[in-house]
Amino acid sequence: xxxxxxxxxxxxxxxxxxxxxxxxxxxxxxxxxxxxxxxxxxxxxxxxxxxxxxxxxxxxxxxxxxxxxxxxxxxxxxxxxxxxxxxxxxxxxxxxxxxxxxxxxxxxxxxxxxxxxxxxxxxxxxxxxxxxxxxxxxxxxxxxxxxxxxxxxxxxxxxxxxxxxxxxxxxxxxxxxxxxxxxxxxxxxxxxxxxxxxxxxxxxxxxxxxxxxxxxxxxxxxxxxxxxxxxxxxxxxxxxxxxxxxxxxxxxxxxxxxxxxxxxxxxxxxxxxxxxxxxxxxxxxxxxx
Amino acid sequence: xxxxxxxxxxxxxxxxxxxxxxxxxxxxxxxxxxxxxxxxxxxxxxxxxxxxxxxxxxxxxxxxxxxxxxxxxxxxxxxxxxxxxxxxxxxxxxxxxxxxxxxxxxxxxxxxxxxxxxxxxxxxxxxxxxxxxxxxxxxxxxxxxxxxxxxxxxxxxxxxxxxxxxxxxxxxxxxxxxxxxxxxxxxxxxxxxxxxxxxxxxxxxxxxxxxxxxxxxxxxxxxxxxxxxxxxxxxxxxxxxxxxxxxxxxxxxxxxxxxxxxxxxxxxxxxxxxxxxxxxxxxxxxxxxxxxxxxxxxxxxxxxxxxxxxxxxxxxxxxxxxxxxxxxxxxxxxxxxxxxxx
Numbered sequence: 001x002x003x004x005x006x007x008x009x010x011x012x013x014x015x016x017x018x019x020x021x022x023x024x025x026x027x028x029x030x031x032x033x034x035x036x037x038x039x040x041x042x043x044x045x046x047x048x049x050x051x052x053x054x055x056x057x058x059x060x061x062x063x064x065x066x067x068x069x070x071x072x073x074x075x076x077x078x079x080x081x082x083x084x085x086x087x088x089x090x091x092x093x094x095x096x097x098x099x100x101x102x103x104x105x106x107x108x109x110x111x112x113x114x115x116x117x118x119x120x121x122x123x124x125x126x127x128x129x130x131x132x133x134x135x136x137x138x139x140x141x142x143x144x145x146x147x148x149x150x151x152x153x154x155x156x157x158x159x160x161x162x163x164x165x166x167x168x169x170x171x172x173x174x175x176x177x178x179x180x181x182x183x184x185x186x187x188x189x190x191x192x193x194x195x196x197x198x199x200x201x202x203x204x205x206x207x208x209x210x211x212x213x214x215x216x217x218x219x220x221x222x223x224x225x226x227x228x229x230x231x232x233x234x235x236x237x238x239x240x241x242x243x244x245x246x247x248x249x250x251x252x253x254x255x256x257x258x259x260x261x262x263x264x265x266x267x268x269x270x271x272x273x274x275x276x277x278x279x280x281x282x283x284x285x286x287x288x289x
Numbered sequence: 290x291x292x293x294x295x296x297x298x299x300x301x302x303x304x305x306x307x308x309x310x311x312x313x314x315x316x317x318x319x320x321x322x323x324x325x326x327x328x329x330x331x332x333x334x335x336x337x338x339x340x341x342x343x344x345x346x347x348x349x350x351x352x353x354x355x356x357x358x359x360x361x362x363x364x365x366x367x368x369x370x371x372x373x374x375x376x377x378x379x380x381x382x383x384x385x386x387x388x389x390x391x392x393x394x395x396x397x398x399x400x401x402x403x404x405x406x407x408x409x410x411x412x413x414x415x416x417x418x419x420x421x422x423x424x425x426x427x428x429x430x431x432x433x434x435x436x437x438x439x440x441x442x443x444x445x446x447x448x449x450x451x452x453x454x455x456x457x458x459x460x461x462x463x464x465x466x467x468x469x470x471x472x473x474x475x476x477x478x479x480x481x482x483x484x485x486x487x488x489x490x491x492x493x494x495x496x497x498x499x500x501x502x503x504x505x506x507x508x509x510x511x512x513x514x515x516x517x518x519x520x521x522x523x524x525x526x527x528x529x530x531x532x533x534x535x536x537x538x539x540x541x542x543x544x545x546x547x548x549x550x551x552x553x554x555x556x557x558x559x560x561x562x563x564x565x566x567x568x569x570x571x572x573x574x575x576x577x578x579x580x581x582x583x584x585x586x587x588x589x590x591x592x593x594x595x596x597x598x599x600x601x602x603x604x605x606x607x608x609x610x611x612x613x614x615x616x617x618x619x620x621x622x623x624x625x626x627x628x629x630x631x
Contacts, residue, residue, distance in 0.1 A: 063524045067506055084326060085342060150358030157361070237354075239316040239361035240341040250321040250344035 052268065059261035075262040083259055089247035090263075092158065093227055096243065100165035101222030105215055107166070108173025113207055115174075116181045117189075134171040141168060142235035149236060156238025164236045165229065169222040176221070180214035213282055220278060224271075315558040317342045318351060318362040320545070323415075324566070325578045332565050338558050355380060360552030363559040369544040370612040372412045373405040381411045382549045388560040389413065391567035394588040402609050403544060412546035413563050416575075417584040419542040419607050420456050421535040421599060423519045425510045435536045436464040438511055439488040447510040449503070450488070452495040454624035455610045456513070457484060459541030469541040469608045472616040477623060484627055495628060516598035517579040533598050539606035544585075 062072035079086070115127055133141055145164045146156075154160055184207070192206050193199075208215075230245040237246060248260055317324070321344045329340050343362070345351040348371045355365070355375075367375060375381050386392060392409060399414050406412050424432055432438055439448060450457050459469035461480035471477060493509065503509045505522035512519065516533050523531065547566070549559045565571060573592035576583055582597035583590030584604060613620060 064505075064522055069524070082326075146357050155361065156359045234350075235357070237343070238359050239318070239343060240314075242343045247321070247344060250346045 052264075055261045056265045056268075058258060059265050061258060064258060075258045078257075079259045079262045079266075086244075086247060086259065086263070089242045089244045092241055093244040096158065096161050096165055097223045097226040100162050100169060100226050101219050103162075104166045104169035104222050105173050105219045108170050108218065109177045109208075109211065109215055111170075112174050112177035112181055113203065116178055116184075117186060130174055131171045133168045134175075138168075138229075138231035142232040145232065146235040156236055156241075158238075158241045160236045160238060161233055161241055161243070164232050165226045168229070168232060169225060172221055172225065173218040176218040177211060177214045180211050184210060213285055216278070216282070220274075313337060313555075313558070314339045314341055315555055315562055316361055316363045316553075317562075318354075318365040319344060320366060321346070323366060323545075325575060328566070328571055328574055331571065332562060335565070336558070336561055338555075338561070340562075355550055361554050362550055363553045363555045364547050364562055365550050366415055366545050366547055369403065369405070369546070369609050372403075372546050372548060373612045375548065375550070376405060376411050380550055382551055382553060382556065383410055384413065384549065384563075385560060386410075389564040389567070391564050391569075394567055394569060394572075394586045396585055396587045399544065399585050402542075403546075404609075404611075406546075412548045413567070414585045415545045415547050415566070416581060417542065417544040417604070418515070418581060419535055419540060419604060420451060420513055420515050421533055421603075423504060423512050423514060423516070424532045425504070425507065425530060426532045427530045428507065429510050432511070434534055435538055436460050436540070439491060439513075442491065444510055445491050446493050447508075448491055448512065449493050449496045449500045449509050450513040451500075452497040454620055454627075455541055457495070457627070458620060458623060459608075459610060460513070460536075461488070463539040463541070463606075463608070464536075466538075469539075470611045470613065472613065472619060474619075477619065481623055481627065485630075489627065517581070520580065520598060535599055535603040535607065537606070539608065541610045542604060542607035544609055 057068075059075055060071050060073070061068055062070040062074070111126075111130065115123060141164075145160070145167070149156060149160050149163075154163075189202050189206055192202050197205065228245060230249065233243050233246060234249075237243065242250075248256065251257065251260070315338050317340060319342055324342075329342070332338070333340055345354070348368050351365065351367060352371055352374070355362070356378075386409065392413065395409070395414055399417050400407050400409065402417075403412075403414065422434075422436075422438060424438070429444065432441060432444075438444070439450065450460075455469075458477070458480055461483045462469050462471050462476060465476070465479055465483065467473070467476045467480070471480075493503075496503075497514075500509060500512045500514055501518045501522040504512045504514075504519060505527075519531065519533065520528060547563050549556060553559055566575070567586055567589075569586065569589040570592050572586045572589035573583075573594075575581075576589060576593050576597070577595045580595050580598045582599060582601040582604075583593065584601050587601075590601075
């Protein structure tokens with residue numbers, strides 16, 4: 001369940017941070033060193049990051065076990081040169097994440113624009129139904145996808161995972177983009193149409209440029225969700241489509257090797273770099289508009 | 290924009306390319322690490338066939354996947370009870386024994402135990418082994434080399450057993466002199482009493498994932514488990530600190546086999562692969578990787594370069610965990626009363 005909560009965080013990225021800093025906050029700042037809020041902050045950070053810290057530390061361990069025997073880069077060496085299967089799984093995850101998030105962003109954005117802009121009978125029903133994949137337990141989505149794929153004779157594999165991931169990413173994109181569109185003044189479109197823009201030009205020249213931040217953040221979110229998904233992927237995976245979470249899970253019979261620790265550090269670093277550049281990028285967009 | 294769309298097309302081509310070209314690919318569905326990568330590479334080189342591997346963590350996972358309609362796996366590695374179930378459910382393709390001349394190396398003792406398929410019409414044994422007990426020799430001076438070790442009060446809360454009902458109940462049944470596949474309520478009752486009154490109070494927990502790490506760190510002094518999982522967590526220079534043995538009173542044993550499921554795309558390559566695995570020189574590399582004894586392919590023992598963690602003879606008196614059919618529910622309820630009642 002906490003999955004949902006963390007997932008919603010990127011919305012904060014959408015609003016430019018500069019406007020929301022009322023000077024009143026300064027007054028309530030606690031200057032004592034060990035005030036209540038500071039203690040809670042430290043504890044929460046410890047609780048959240050200790051496991052990560054342990055994983056990273058042991059990725060530099062010289063021995064296999066949980067006993068520190070000295071510094072070594074052997075797991076990184078093994079990760080880079082002797083883990084063909086792991087990289088194959090990672091590549092599969094990566095391909096699925098990129099393709100499914102692109103398609104989900106495309107479809108979700110169009111759906112959001114349609115729902116906000118046009119008034120039609122089934123509007124509210126479509127809205128409710130498209131949130132189903134977000135509300136339903138993953139197990140149910142997974143099993144129903146599996147049954148669906150075998151009923152319509154779509155072979156399980158990369159394609160079926162792609163379809164499944166696009167499906168569960170859609171509502172999140174829809175949610176983010178429609179939140180952005182709530183602030184959008186549709187009279188601008190009317191003005192554009194008035195000045196001779198076609199319907200398509202209204203979309204590509206007016207709406208899309210103004211929702212780019214929402215598109216980007218929803219795509220990033222879709223990528224992370226797709227990368228980490230286990231339950232749904234487990235059901236719809238087929239021959240030759242083992243993704244990274246499936247691979248790591250299947251390791252438990254012989255114990256998870258420290259190579260996975262090494263991979264975690266690399267992933268954490270890559271994601272941090274991505275998030276930082278993305279933030280800078282968003283700031284420049286906010287500044288230019 | 291053009292660059293982006295070009296990249297997109299490429300990605301999608303990549304995504305769908307798997308569905309179109311079928312030539313010379315062998316799909317394995319296996320336990321992680323179970324077939325060493327260098328063996329796979331040798332096979333690819335020798336026959337020019339690309340091997341794609343997917344992994345499962347339990348027989349149940351694998352079975353659910355195949356039953357759910359996954360097609361295209363050429364060789365799958367289920368354990369004995371699931372081989373039997375898959376034969377009964379007609380999920381397998383018959384083997385063409387003429388194409389697998391290396392079947393002559395398979396030990397007749399193993400086939401005798403595989404009562405569901407003694408003549409290898411459907412399945413070829415891959416490896417037969419058993420879970421045993423590992424004791425930290427450095428910290429424990431004297432101990433009984435039998436399942437009664439778990440009643441030892443001196444090791445109170447420094448021991449663990451597997452979170453696997455067939456293994457734990459099976460050990461208790463064997464220790465009491467019954468069959469590990471017993472469905473006699475009286476015998477099961479006796480096993481339940483032994484576990485609940487004698488063993489369980491001394492255990493930290495039932496654990497099938499983290500126990501080897503805890504054993505390696507010295508937290509647990511004696512654990513029931515698979516040798517390869519336990520030694521995997523220890524560096525080689527600490528191996529002599531461990532006493533691993535299979536108790537003489539016997540216990541449950543597993544036999545993983547190679548089968549070709551229905552819906553396989555490359556039946557020819559599947560036969561080639563099964564035959565390749567049982568080439569004694571190749572099979573010895575597999576045994577060396579895990580320090581397994583040559584239980585299935587006896588000829589390969591001659592080519593081994595390592596000392597196995599336990600000897601084939603120790604498996605004597607061990608019994609395959611068979612498919613219990615409807616009686617599995619009996620075990621489930623027993624296991625619940627062991628795991629969740631205090």
